[in-house]
Amino acid sequence: MKIPIPNHLEHLSPYVPGKPIEETERELGITGVIKLASNENPLGPSPRAIEAARAALAHVHLYPDGSSFHLRRALADHHNVHPEEVIVGNGSNDLIALLLQAFVHGDDEVLLSRGSFAIFKLAAQALGRKVVEVPMRDRFSIDVDAVADALSPRTRLLFLDNPVNPTGTHFGRPELERLLGKISQSTIVVMDEAYFEFAHAADYPDSTELRRDFSNLVTMRTFSKIHGLAGLRLGYALCDRWIAGYVDRARPPFNVSSVAQAAGIAALGDLDHQKKSRTVAIEGVAFLTRELRAQGFVVPDSQGNFVLCDFGVPAKPVCDALLRAGVIVRPIANYGFANAARISAGTAAECERLVRALGELKKRGLFAR
Ligand SMILES: Cc1ncc(COP(=O)(O)O)c(C=O)c1O
Known part of the structure; x- marks a missing residue:
């Protein structure tokens, strides 16, 4: 059959x-x-990360620390949050899939901007989840207000990349705050800030600063860009503990290798x-x-x-x-x-x-x- x-x-x-x-x-x-x-x-890659990765190779007969204890602690120190507010993934792509698995079910919808990072839509489609797309403004920019208008009681996850891959455009803090003001408790907003470290516009928002006032906000970052570790696959997200807890249930136990964990810690310190x-x-x-x-x-x-x-x-x-x-x-x-x-x-x-x-x-x- x-x-x-x-x-x-x-x-x-x-x-x-x-x-x-x-x-x-x-x-x-x-x-x-x-x-x-x-x-x-x-x-x-960060030279310090290469050195740490080499040292970690000597121990790859052992399974990695499934909780990425030291890496999560290093990230928590770096961002001044609790380690339980940090989740790590096999690249931030992994976290996109885990968030979808954990929070989007049945008739739930995933909201995103058309023309933004392709993996948001692909990952949702691969799981058979319903995707709602909002057209861009002026060809290349996320239309934040139109996104807010497209929210529905079924919107479970909203993915926004800032700046946007592939257009490079960004939206400012006032727009993000306006959007967050319209989000209900039943929607999680995922801000994908893969290029955060390169962004330098005066109004570019660091979404981690808004988490205090908005518990349904997830900020994703990656080691693939500024740290030059794309091939090792390491990404992370900062979010409320309740979100982290459910992602952890969906997560395979060893989703981040020991080599990536060691390299990530070293790269963070390679200013x-x-x-x-x-x-x-x-x-x-x-x-x-x-x-x-x-x-x-x-x-x-x-x-x-x-x-x-x-x-x-x-x-x-x-x-x-x-x-x-x-x-x-x-x-x-x-x-x-x-x-x-x-x-x-x-x-x-x-x-x-x-x-x-x-x-x-x-x-x-x-x-x-
Ligand atoms: C917006 C955005 N998010 C995430 C990623 C992928 O990150 P990772 O390599 O951590 O899976 C990229 C990579 O191109 C990206 O452009």
Whole structure:
């Protein structure tokens, strides 16, 4: 007998990650490819994290500490909260899935902004949960007031990324406070602040500061960006103990490896690497924004370590041509932006190479309509 597969899984298109460098080099028979596609840290991992990870490798015959005791304590100290208000995951993707499993059931709805981080929707769909999407404002920004208007008694989780991946735009503290003022006790608001450490706009809100007044607020952060540990998979969330308690029930016992736990603690203390990473990202984004706009492309202001670049023509052939020039960027038609790519801030040399490569394509008339 054939195993029946539910519709929501049968029709789900799996997430397509950024192309790896090795695969691209192999396919095109070229070398020296650079990847500006997955918002990774161009400086590499925190050196202190590598050292701690190496030391932890000697003990991988043992299961990890299932409670991530020391890591959660380090994070709690870092954020001045109680360890019971910290949950950790195998990347923040893991936490998205765990929050859905714990809190969204039956006819409950997951609310999100169309064009925001794709995993919110995919993770909900993979579990067969109902998703309600609110269109963006001015093409690239989350329409916070429209999101508030879309809340219903069935809204169980609201996912918002700030800044938004892939547009880089952000919303300010007044907008967030206005939204939180409209949230009922039956809705949990998940603020995904994966790029928090790069954000520098004066009105950019640190949502952890609002938890005192709003117990249904979850703030997610990750070690994948500022700390350069994307491959180790480590993310965390700060939330009220009652939320943490239910996530813990849904969590597999060893969802964070011992190597990731050790590396995470060390990375938190590596202020030098954090500072350099922030500087490279902010300078890279400023350079890309300026140069790409100078070439006539639309680039919204970004608070992340990446920019969205709207070419005004379908982005797929542009991304393919860039690939042949050895630069991997990310087409984002799957986010609803058929004419745009997401471009991560690399080192200064990498950003210059991308700009030069796009300039060449322009000369060849690729953007003529
Ligand atoms: C908004 C957002 N949240 C979460 C993540 C993924 O984080 P992690 O690597 O911790 O799963 C990303 C990564 O690109 C992201 O852009």
